[in-house]
Amino acid sequence: xxxxxxxxxxxxxxxxxxxxxxxxxxxxxxxxxxxxxxxxxxxxxxxxxxxxxxxxxxxxxxxxxxxxxxxxxxxxxxxxxxxxxxxxxxxxxxxxxxxxxxxxxxxxxxxxxxxxxxxxxxxxxxxxxxxxxxxxxxxxxxxxxxxxxxxxxxxxxxxxxxxxxxxxxxxxxxxxxxxxxxxxxxxxxxxxxxxxxxxxxxxxxxxxxxxxxxxxxxxxxxxxxxxxxxxxxxxxxxxxxxxxxxxxxxxxxxxxxxxxxxxxxxxxxxxxxxxxxxxxxxxxxxxxxxxxxxxxxxxxxxxxxxxx
Amino acid sequence: xxxxxxxxxxxxxxxxxxxxxxxxxxxxxxxxxxxxxxxxxxxxxxxxxxxxxxxxxxxxxxxxxxxxxxxxxxxxxxxxxxxxxxxxxxxxxxxxxxxxxxxxxxxxxxxxxxxxxxxxxxxxxxxxxxxxxxxxxxxxxxxxxxxxxxxxxxxxxxxxxxxxxxxxxxxxxxxxxxxxxxxxxxxxxxxxxxxxxxxxxxxxxxxxxxxxxxxxxxxxxxxxxxxxxxxxxxxxxxxxxxxxxxxxxxxxxxxxxxxxxxxxxxxxxxxxxxxxxxxxxxx
Numbered sequence: 124x125x126x127x128x129x130x131x132x133x134x135x136x137x138x139x140x141x142x143x144x145x146x147x148x149x150x151x152x153x154x155x156x157x158x159x160x161x162x163x164x165x166x167x168x169x170x171x172x173x174x175x176x177x178x179x180x181x182x183x184x185x186x187x188x189x190x191x192x193x194x195x196x197x198x199x200x201x202x203x204x205x206x207x208x209x210x211x212x213x214x215x216x217x218x219x220x221x222x223x224x225x226x227x228x229x230x231x232x233x234x235x236x237x238x239x240x241x242x243x244x245x246x247x248x249x250x251x252x253x254x255x256x257x258x259x260x261x262x263x264x265x266x267x268x269x270x271x272x273x274x275x276x277x278x279x280x281x282x283x284x285x286x287x288x289x290x291x292x293x294x295x296x297x298x299x300x301x302x303x304x305x306x307x308x309x310x311x312x313x314x315x316x317x318x319x320x321x322x323x324x325x326x327x328x329x330x331x332x333x334x335x336x337x338x339x340x341x342x343x344x345x346x347x348x349x350x351x352x353x354x355x356x357x358x359x360x361x362x363x364x365x366x367x368x369x370x371x372x373x374x375x376x377x378x379x380x381x382x383x384x385x386x387x388x389x390x391x392x393x394x395x396x397x398x399x400x401x402x403x404x405x406x407x408x409x410x411x412x413x414x415x416x417x418x419x420x421x422x423x424x425x426x427x428x429x430x431x
Numbered sequence: 432x433x434x435x436x437x438x439x440x441x442x443x444x445x446x447x448x449x450x451x452x453x454x455x456x457x458x459x460x461x462x463x464x465x466x467x468x469x470x471x472x473x474x475x476x477x478x479x480x481x482x483x484x485x486x487x488x489x490x491x492x493x494x495x496x497x498x499x500x501x502x503x504x505x506x507x508x509x510x511x512x513x514x515x516x517x518x519x520x521x522x523x524x525x526x527x528x529x530x531x532x533x534x535x536x537x538x539x540x541x542x543x544x545x546x547x548x549x550x551x552x553x554x555x556x557x558x559x560x561x562x563x564x565x566x567x568x569x570x571x572x573x574x575x576x577x578x579x580x581x582x583x584x585x586x587x588x589x590x591x592x593x594x595x596x597x598x599x600x601x602x603x604x605x606x607x608x609x610x611x612x613x614x615x616x617x618x619x620x621x622x623x624x625x626x627x628x629x630x631x632x633x634x635x636x637x638x639x640x641x642x643x644x645x646x647x648x649x650x651x652x653x654x655x656x657x658x659x660x661x662x663x664x665x666x667x668x669x670x671x672x673x674x675x676x677x678x679x680x681x682x683x684x685x686x687x688x689x690x691x692x693x694x695x696x697x698x699x700x701x702x703x704x705x706x707x708x709x710x711x712x713x714x
Binding site: 140143144146147148150151153154155157158160161162164165166167168169172179182235236239242244246249250251252253254255256257258259260261262263264265266267268269271272274276277279283307311312315316318319361364367368370371374375387388391392395396401404405408409411412415419 | 449450452453456457459460461463464466467470478479482521524525526528529531532533536537538539541544547548551553554555556557558559560561562563564565566581582584585588589592617642645646648649652653662663665666668676678681682685688689692693695696697700703704707
């Protein structure tokens with residue numbers, strides 16, 4: 124880093140600006156190198172291998188398939204592309220269900236908690252602190268905690284509330300059990316972001332509304348919600364993206380094999396790592412990447428989200 | 432406020448309803464964690480007890496003793512610490528350079544770089560998993576904390592750059608101008624003038640990045656086989672047989688991993704809320 128030196132004091136303003144621009148390049152360089160190395164190059168390799176048949180342990184021996192990893196039927200009528208695999212579409216629909224339901228519930232519960240914490244009452248500081256607890260707990264740990272509560276012979280929920288039902292053993296009920304884990308873990312995050320938005324709203328506006336006789340209910344729908352929209356949308360985008368790449372909860376609670384039916388990421392990882400199919404796994408990864416990018420574009424254009 | 436005079440019954444009914452809601456929220460947020468804490472202090476044989484008897488059953492530190500006697504868990508703590516500290520240190524160093532440039536300098540492609548950084552921070556990790564795997568293998572970093580540190584840069588660097596840039600923008604320009612007039616180089620300005628001012632931001636950003644690195648599971652599961660970090664150890668914690676789930680020990684291990692985070696979060700809670708909202712990046 125000793126290469127950064129200001130040359131003899133430039134006299135003209137433009138000289139200073141050019142020198143500063145050169146210095147900025149040096150300052151930004153380590154970050155750009157790191158991003159190219161850990162994000163750019165691996166992404167390029169994933170795109171590249173998605174068009175090949177290759178094994179994870181010997182990526183150099185590969186055969187070109189074009190789009191064969193996505194869609195290919197052999198002469199005997201055997202479907203090899205993952206887009207022809209019902210298990211993939213099961214993982215997609217479960218992930219979408221997981222995302223839509225959990226983000227919706229997190230937003231509603233987060234809003235309720237934020238509104239409660241935003242009002243004055245004794246014990247408010249305690250509740251504000253308690254909010255941080257689920258957020259601070261690692262996802263793997265919260266998945267294990269809930270797996271224990273869902274357990275049919277020991278669990279508070281599995282045995283206590285449901286009288287010995289193994290919620291996680293059944294694919295239909297397990298996705299709902301996992302949504303509950305995600306909602307518990309991330310509602311606090313939503314509540315924190317919404318609370319920060321609530322606290323930036325001017326209080327005199329509410330005083331005026333009180334004077335005019337608007338009920339709290341009207342105030343919420345007519346004033347609070349529209350004003351919170353920008354903050355809420357940014358939080359929604361980030362939470363949706365996070366939920367779409369869910370993996371930890373499924374992997375921990377039901378293992379990687381069953382998780383591949385529930386989460387897109389788990390499906391891709393199973394192909395890529397467990398089955399060592401570098402080409403097929405990369406193709407699935409690219410599909411996930413495209414799905415997520417499309418959702419980002421839809422969000423950003425439909426709601427005109429601004430990130431500043 | 433008028434309600435108290437005009438219709439006291441409705442007023443008190445509303446207050447009671449509000450406090451019921453507060454109690455429900457508090458229980459919802461805390462009970463799963465407190466139940467895990469309780470279980471970590473119970474003998475394996477007591478797990479069958481009904482909830483009330485379970486709560487009053489005698490406590491034991493046996494699970495904690497077992498967990499710390501487990502070499503995988505002890506080493507896991509060490510590997511987690513090395514990995515998270517390494518990834519965060521590099522990210523803070525690189526990130527503060529980049530944030531200084533992005534927040535203070537004018538140059539071509541600045542907004543393009545900011546968008547690239549933002550795009551990488553919302554990247555699905557699976558999109559780079561295969562590429563990173565072959566890269567880590569060819570660098571001989573498989574099953575090595577170095578490989579994990581490298582891969583964790585994909586989320587720690589964009590996060591620190593993004594949050595620190597918004598902090599650097601808010602620092603008054605006079606500080607830096609004074610240093611420039613005195614003939615300080617950009618690095619001197621950064622280390623001597625801006626770092627002291629940025630300290631709270633660096634602590635917050637570092638802490639949030641540390642939590643993300645400490646909790647990471649997908650890369651840790653994929654890029655290591657024996658040198659596991661704690662999330663992977665906890666996810667695969669098994670007893671004497673494959674079908675025996677030692678819940679008491681799993682909960683004890685979970686508490687050991689979580690309590691330091693909770694303490695850090697409670698100590699720095701004001702900074703964390705401001706860091707989360709400044710960046711509004713994933714939590």
